[in-house]
Amino acid sequence: MINNAAALLLLISSLIIKEAQAQVSDFTNINFTKADSIAALYPEHSLYDLRGLSIKLTTPLGTEVEKFRSIYKWVCDNIENDYELYVLSTRQRAKLKSVDELRNWNRTFGAKVYRQLLRNQKTVCSGYAALIKSLAEYAGLKCLVINGYGRTAQANVGGSGVPNHSWNAVELNNKWYLCDATWSSGVIHMEERKFVKDFNQGYFLADPALFIRNHYPLDTSWILMHSKPTLNEFLNAPLVYREFFKCDIKSLIPATFNIVANKGIPLTIQLTTHKDVVIEKLQLQIGKTRPLDMALYQVKNNEEEKVYCIEYAFTSKGTHVLHVLLNGDYAVTYSVKVY
Known part of the structure; x- marks a missing residue:
């Protein structure tokens, strides 16, 4: 002992x-x-x-x-x-x-x-x-x-x-x-x-x-x-959480925590996952507001991976905290400066 x-x-x-x-x-x-x-x-x-x-x-x-x-x-x-x-x-x-x-x-x-x-x-x-x-x-x-x-x-x-x-x-x-x-x-x-x-x-x-x-x-x-x-x-880099690991995210674009967007022009976020990963629900949350259900469209699907994109257009200028939720849990956070 x-x-x-x-x-x-x-x-x-x-x-x-x-x-x-x-x-x-x-x-x-x-x-x-x-x-x-x-x-x-x-x-x-x-x-x-x-x-x-x-x-x-x-x-x-x-x-x-x-x-x-x-x-x-x-x-x-x-x-x-x-x-x-x-x-x-x-x-x-x-x-x-x-x-x-x-x-x-x-x-x-x-x-x-x-x-x-x-x-x-x-x-x-x-x-x-x-x-x-x-x-x-x-x-x-x-x-x-x-x-x-x-x-x-x-x-x-x-x-x-x-x-x-x-x-x-x-x-x-x-x-x-x-x-x-x-x-x-x-x-x-x-x-x-x-x-x-x-x-x-x-x-x-x-x-x-x-x-x-x-x-x-x-x-x-x-x-x-x-x-x-x-x-x-x-x-x-973007801040990632447990759900990011659960969904086996292979790559993420944008690749930096602080990003820039223009008011009214869609910001695109791209996620690459393993082919067997199932993302049933995707949401975006701006600051502490209620999460918004988002459409997730697939731009690539092969034997090894799937690539998804989401788009969101900010309606106000300023600096915003943007959370990406996968299957109901936080996965990624960005800080977005909107002009």
């Missing part, structure tokens, strides 16, 4: 850097029913025996990806994102000025994260990432904690950026993949001051081109793309 505790504390407080090559998930057609069902067999299992938990989650499974899926699903279903700890870590991380300050802060804050995780199965992103890493390594899988910039409506929209998030890279079948158990597990509701569990498949072994929309690593080798956006491009 002492060895497990020490190992997990070390993982939480460490920043791990490693070179990697770009890869795209190869597992979109895998059926994870068996892995998910095994993960469901051990609700609220003690974290004092991580090796035993890892063995239970992975021994019945034959492939590396299924073993990792069982671990990932168990963590997402059983570990709660601690609202109070999240607020505290967010405020303190915002004050950090350098990577060295981030490393030092991780070391001191890691002890508090660890105690809360061990005792109450509550944590923040660094705890999620460290737990995933530890369980994966007990299963014989190579897994790393990646630290960097997480982009939300409250953080890293423009400006110079604040390192504020941790996630994982895992090696499966000799290739590296990216995932974020924190954001897969559910949502922090700031107004209600609570965490709501809601598993999101989109952050599990995500396409690096999609993952980079709201994850930018301090070590850019972990972008896992040959053509890498700059930090400035990342900070000034």
